[in-house]
Amino acid sequence: MTTDKDDRRGTDDHGHDVIDPLYVGIVTVSSSRAQADEDDPDDPGGDTIQECFEAEGHEVRERLLVRDDYSSIRTAVRGLVARRDIDIVLTTGGTGVTADDVSPEATASLFERELPGFGELFRSLSWDEVGTRAMASRATAGIAVDTPVFCLPGSTNACQTACEQLIVPEAPHLAGLATRHRKDGTDQSLSAYQSED
Secondary structure, three states, X not given: OOOHHHHOXXXXXXXXXEEOOXXXXXXXXXXXXXXXXXXXXXXXXXXXXXXXXXXXXXXEEEEEEEOOOHHHHHHHHHHHHOOOXXXXXXXXXXXXXXXXXXXXXHXXXXXXXXXXXXXXXXXXXXXHHHHHHHHHOOOEEEEEOOEEEEEEOOOHHHXXXXXXXXXXXXHHHHHXXXXXXXXXXXXXXXXXXXXXX
């Protein structure tokens, strides 16, 4: 049975698997915003991510706002990667070095495969903007339930840099590769590819 993702699957000019347009999930991590008594709290990081993806024709399917809390972050991300109508998930906020900055730990606990190159490239780009402060960023990425997940800082500049220069250009290819084994309609977990001891 053909799924919606199959309808959006194709190849790029180099024959690489891509999913385009992408369906995006965004999780904003901020205790102050999550506790604000507002129907539509201010969310500049989430807004920036959405604008970057929509500018390239992708669609944001879900936006969530959670507290700086390991369980809340992990639950939100886990719920999004489990959805078949979400191709990529991004979190914004909680990547620093204070005691309540736990977004990297909460998201990485779900990763089947890490994407260390993202954090390395992001910090390299950040060096040009903020100098030595780039070392305090713990931005990370990985694949969870066949879904690319990116954990970004909360600043709008950081979200724009990460999305425009790294994530948006590569995300359709990453989503295509991460789900390539589903092309025949069969879901398989990472464990299906690992040999038994």
